[in-house]
Amino acid sequence: MEPTDRTAMIEFDRVTRDFGPTRAVDELSLRITEGELYGCLGPNGAGKTTSLRMAVGLLRPTSGTLRIAGRDVLTEAPAVRRLRGFVPDTPPIYDHLTGWQYVAFVASLWNVDRAQRDADAERMFTLLDLQEARNQICQGYSFGMKKKLHLAAILVTRPRVLFLDEPTAGLDPRSTRTLKDLLRELCAGGTTIFLTTHLLDAAEELCDRIGIVAKGRLLAEGTMSELRARTGDARLEQVFLSLTEP
Numbered sequence: 001m002e003p004t005d006r007t008a009m010i011e012f013d014r015v016t017r018d019f020g021p022t023r024a025v026d027e028l029s030l031r032i033t034e035g036e037l038y039g040c041l042g043p044n045g046a047g048k049t050t051s052l053r054m055a056v057g058l059l060r061p062t063s064g065t066l067r068i069a070g071r072d073v074l075t076e077a078p079a080v081r082r083l084r085g086f087v088p089d090t091p092p093i094y095d096h097l098t099g100w101q102y103v104a105f106v107a108s109l110w111n112v113d114r115a116q117r118d119a120d121a122e123r124m125f126t127l128l129d130l131q132e133a134r135n136q137i138c139q140g141y142s143f144g145m146k147k148k149l150h151l152a153a154i155l156v157t158r159p160r161v162l163f164l165d166e167p168t169a170g171l172d173p174r175s176t177r178t179l180k181d182l183l184r185e186l187c188a189g190g191t192t193i194f195l196t197t198h199l200l201d202a203a204e205e206l207c208d209r210i211g212i213v214a215k216g217r218l219l220a221e222g223t224m225s226e227l228r229a230r231t232g233d234a235r236l237e238q239v240f241l242s243l244t245e246p
Contacts, residue, residue, distance in 0.1 A: 008070070009034050009161050009192035010055065015064035017050050017216075024050040026216035027064065032209075037183060037193045039207035041200065043244055047216040048196040049089075049165055055194065056086040056163050068161055082110070085159030089166045091150035095139035099130055099149050102138055106153035117156055124152035127178060144170040151179075155186075162186065164195040168202055180206055204236040212243050219243045 010032040017025040025047040032038045040048050053059045055066055057073055057080065066073040068080045094102055100121070107117040125131045128148040133141065141149065147170050154162070167183075168176045183193055183206060197203050203210055204224060211221035220230060220243055228234060231242045 007034050008032065009036075009068065010038070010194055011065075011067040011070075012051070012055075013065040013067070015051070015054060015066055016062045017047075017054060017059060018062045024216050025054070025061075028213070028216070028218055030211060030218070030221070032192060032194060034192055035187050035190050036208050037187045037195070037206055039203040039210045040194065040196045040213060041198075041203055041210060041240060042213040045215075046213045048213060050216075051213075052086075052163055052165055052194065052196055056084060057081070083159060084161040084163065085154035085157060086163045087147070087151050087154055087165065087167060089169060091146045093138045093141070093146045093150060095137065097138055098135050099125070099138060099141070100134045102149060103153040103156055107156050110157040112157055116158075120156045120158070121152065124155055127182065128152055129175065129178070142170075144172060144175060147171065148175060148179075159191065161192045161194070164193065166197055167195055168197065168199060176202075200236045200240055210236070212240060214244045 008031045010030065012028045012030040014027045014029055015025060016023065016027050028051060040051065042048050050059065054061050055073065057077060060074065069083050071080050073080050094105070097105060103121045104117065125134050128151070130145065130148060130152065133145060138146065138149065167179060171179060180202070187193060209221060209223055210227060212219045220227060222230070224236065227239045231239045233239045233242055
């Protein structure tokens with residue numbers, strides 16, 4: 001079914017993930033709709049990254065179902081891969097390629113039309129301040145530059161669903177501002193975004209809805225207004241601390 005304004009683009013249905021005797025994610029259920037920017041917050045070891053890695057197919061759930069645009073992440077994996085993009089905390093850059101070559105390589109894996117690739121890549125290199133480094137070998141890139149480069153490469157594939165793990169980590173303030181504006185632009189165009197972050201101010205500014213997890217369980221989710229009403233706290237930091245206190 002083609003998505004509508006209220007179509008669920010990311011669905012966790014009682015998803016659990018065990019590592020031996022340790023339960024990292026405990027019957028997590030989420031429903032994130034088209035064009036929504038959803039922030040997943042939690043203390044270290046809360047299960048945020050494990051949840052994200054299951055959603056992008058890098059880990060299998062112990063139980064439960066994950067769907068992207070209505071397609072099962074496990075049983076319809078090839079179709080799901082064409083719909084989603086993933087930017088991990090540490091980008092998987094090939095150091096022997098130039099920045100432009102890396103973007104072209106990633107685009108080729110998605111069979112992106114060359115004219116579309118070049119137009120989108122030019123815009124991303126300009127927007128993310130990578131033009132001067134486009135022909136430099138990636139080995140010489142800083143961590144922040146590599147992160148922006150991998151984001152550019154993924155966005156050239158035009159994913160309908162984008163997963164970001166700590167997207168602002170390693171970025172300078174100007175790049176962080178640019179990224180925030182870009183993410184809101186993508187959502188306005190219909191892209192659905194799921195991100196994890198430890199930066200509560202960024203989540204408060206950016207996200208349409210926020211889910212707070214601890215010990216693999218969803219403690220609360222909603223808009224900032226809804227979370228404030230639940231706890232009586234004014235700022236997300238206070239909400240977070242109230243919900244996650246031992």
